[in-house]
Amino acid sequence: MSLDSYVSLGHSGLRVSPLTLGAMTFGEDHGWGTSVEESEAIIAEYLDRGGNFIDTANIYTNGHSEKIIGDWFAARPGLRDRVVIGTKFFANLFEGDPNGGGAGRKSIVAALENSLRRLRTDYVDVYWLHNWDRTVPIEETMRTLDDLATAGKIRYVGLSDVPAWKAAQAQVTARFRGWTRAVGLQVEYSLLERTSEGELIPMAQELGLGVMPWSPLKSGLLSGKYSRSRTGSVDTLRTGLVGEPGEKDYDVIDVLERVAEEAETTPAAVALAWVRQRPGVTSTLVGARRLEQFRANLASLEVHLTDAQIAALNEVSVPALNFPAENNHTLAPSLAFAGATVDGVRTSVLPLLKASSVRY
Secondary structure, eight states: OOTTSOEEOSSSSOEEOSEEEEOTTBBOTTSOSBOHHHHHHHHHHHHHTTOOEEEOOTTGGGGHHHHHHHHHHHTSTTOGGGSEEEEEEOOOOSTTOTTSSSSSHHHHHHHHHHHHHHHTSSOEEEEEEOSOOTTSOHHHHHHHHHHHHHTTSEEEEEEESOOHHHHHHHHHHHHHHTOOOEEEEEEEOBTTBOGGGTTHHHHHHHHTOEEEEEOTTTTTTTTTSOOTTOOSOSOHHHHHHHOOOOHHHHHHHHHHHHHHHHHTSOHHHHHHHHHHTSTTBOOEEEOOSSHHHHHHHHGGGGOOOOHHHHHHHHHHTOOOOOTTHHIIIIIHHHHHHTTOEETTEEOOOOHHHHTOOOOO
C-alpha cells in the first residue's frame, strides 16, 4: 500500500490517504516539538509521497501549528485545493473567557474565523468537534456546523473524543433535521488502547463515520523505544508526560517485538500496520517530531502481517470492555441462532435449551 491508495472517509465523497499527517507537534512553543523548518520538510515529504490529508487544531502549539501549515501553502499558490486540511474547534485560547471555547454557536464561529486566518485559506475541508461540551445542546452545535457548510466555509464535519451515545445523537439529529452529517470519528486507538471497540467503532460503522485513530503508538510506548530487556528511562521529558510502560504493557510490547523481528521491520511499523488493518479504520493519524521518525512511520504501509501475527497481537492486547460488550459477543449469538451457522460464524446451543425438548 502507498499514501496514494486513497480511501473514502465514511459515507462521503471525500477521498483521503490511509495515513493522515498529524500536525500536533508543529511548532516549539511549548518547549518541545518540531521547528518550523522541519515541520515544512515533513509536509513536503508527505505530499511528495502522495499523501493528501493534514490534520491540526486551533489549540496545537497555541495556533502555531495552523500558522505553519497556512504559511507553507500560501507560498505555493494553487496547491491548497489539491489537499484535504482538517482542523478542530472546542479548545479555549483565551484565559477567563467563558465563550472562548466549547461547542456553542458564538465560540464555533469565532474559532473558525481565527483558524481560517491562521491557515490563510477561505475554507476548511473537515471541521472537527474536538471534545464533548456538556453544556451545549447538540442541536445548537450541529445546526451551526450546517450553517457553516452551507456558507461554504467548511466542507465536511467530524467528531473527536466524544462518547458513542453523544456521537449517535449528533448523527441522528442531523439526519432527521436535514443538516450536514459527520463523516469521520477520531478516537484514541492502539494495541494498548482498544476499549473503543466496545461502543465507538461499531457505532461509527453503523452510522457512516470513518474511524481515524490517533496515538496509534500510545504516546511512543509502542515505538520501539521501550523494551523489557532495557531498564531506565529513554526520554526523560516524554516519560514525565506519559509515564513508563506497566507490566501488562510490556506483555504486549514483547509480542510486538517478536512479530517485528519475524516481519523484518520495526515495532512501530508493526503497531501502525495493525491499527491500519482494523475493522472500521479509514485513515490513521501519524506524526513525528523529526523527519526521520516520520519516514520510519510511513514504512508501516509496506508491512503486511500474517493471520498468525495478527492473531498473536490480538490475543495479547485483548481489552476488557464495558457491559454489554461481552454479553453481546458471547451470549447473544447462541440466544439468537441456537447452533446455526450465520455469516460464516458457527454458534453453540445453550445448555438450558438442550435440557428439554418440550416447547410450549
